[in-house]
Amino acid sequence: MGLNLLEKTELWVNEITLDGTNLTDLANAVAHAMGMQDGEVLVVDVRPRHITFDILARDIPQENILGKETAILDAIRAVPGVTLYPETYLHSNGILGQICAGVENEEAMLQQVAKITDDLRRNVSHRAIIFPTGFELQQGLIEDTNTPYLKSLLEQEGYKVTVGEIMADDLADIVDKLEDALNRGFGLIITTGGVGAEDKDHSVEGICAIDREAATPYIVKYQKGTGRHVKDGVRIGVGTEGLSMMISLPGPHDEVELATPVLLTGLREQWSKETLANRLADVLAEKWKRKNAHHHHDQG
Numbered sequence: 495m496g497l498n499l500l501e502k503t504e505l506w507v508n509e510i511t512l513d514g515t516n517l518t519d520l521a522n523a524v525a526h527a528m529g530m531q532d533g534e535v536l537v538v539d540v541r542p543r544h545i546t547f548d549i550l551a552r553d554i555p556q557e558n559i560l561g562k563e564t565a566i567l568d569a570i571r572a573v574p575g576v577t578l579y580p581e582t583y584l585h586s587n588g589i590l591g592q593i594c595a596g597v598e599n600e601e602a603m604l605q606q607v608a609k610i611t612d613d614l615r616r617n618v619s620h621r622a623i624i625f626p627t628g629f630e631l632q633q634g635l636i637e638d639t640n641t642p643y644l645k646s647l648l649e650q651e652g653y654k655v656t657v658g659e660i661m662a663d664d665l666a667d668i669v670d671k672l673e674d675a676l677n678r679g680f681g682l683i684i685t686t687g688g689v690g691a692e693d694k695d696h697s698v699e700g701i702c703a704i705d706r707e708a709a710t711p712y713i714v715k716y717q718k719g720t721g722r723h724v725k726d727g728v729r730i731g732v733g734t735e736g737l738s739m740m741i742s743l744p745g746p747h748d749e750v751e752l753a754t755p756v757l758l759t760g761l762r763e764q765w766s767k768e769t770l771a772n773r774l775a776d777v778l779a780e781k782w783k784r785k786n787a788h789h790h791h792d793q794g
Contacts, residue, residue, distance in 0.1 A: 515575035668700030687745030698731035705733030709771035
């Protein structure tokens with residue numbers, strides 16, 4: 495029996511480092527471990543702690559996939575310059591049939607695949623990473639109060655939370671870090687800061703670069719070009735990619751505190767990206783309305 499990969503052909507090895515490694519040899523080692531020929535596996539992305547392989551074959555004999563994780567890792571370990579760690583693991587959104595070794599009954603196989611798929615969704619959905627943004631944090635000018643606050647509350651909800659690197663005020667850096675988090679299998683990716691109307695604010699645009707149908711409602715609107723505003727308002731963003739959800743929250747801590755109860759409710763109840771984004775924007779917009787009303791009252 496052959497297993498069709500259904501265009502889900504990427505295989506990630508997480509928690510791996512390289513030192514002068516020949517990537518062609520590395521790709522061919524994976525190919526050989528899966529019973530394929532040289533050139534049928536490519537290395538398509540290398541990051542500091544993980545590597546992405548692309549499997550070119552679309553139909554592979556079952557025996558070449560099922561239960562091959564140990565064989566693949568052993569083959570990788572043997573390539574010069576590769577270092578694996580106790581926490582090294584494989585991750586794939588597609589080659590789920592490999593867990594069905596020894597199942598002869600088709601109905602039992604489908605049930606097993608469904609169970610593993612559910613387990614995968616559950617595991618991925620409860621792996622979170624939080625990225626603070628901005629030069630103020632990079633240069634140590636201000637304290638990051640948002641990350642520990644969100645981390646603590648998410649952990650109380652059962653999430654395994656990783657603190658990501660500070661994102662620069664740069665669209666390319668934001669997209670790069672978001673894509674890296676997606677490749678590492680984080681189901682919840684949160685950024686704080688960078689949602690404003692100035693030219694240094696790119697968090698929402700970063701999500702939109704990955705999910706062109708991201709929900710990006712306004713918190714407050716401005717006349718474009720007034721003062722420092724090069725955009726026509728402040729928005730938040732919620733986007734999805736595969737099993738993962740990306741959320742851009744504001745930077746001010748009082749706004750993060752306002753948004754968090756809505757965020758946690760939405761995650762528990764599995765709201766759509768549109769519903770979550772709109773309800774986050776509603777509670778934040780109300781704060782801006784009160785602020786502006788108070789400002790005008792003081793001027794009266």
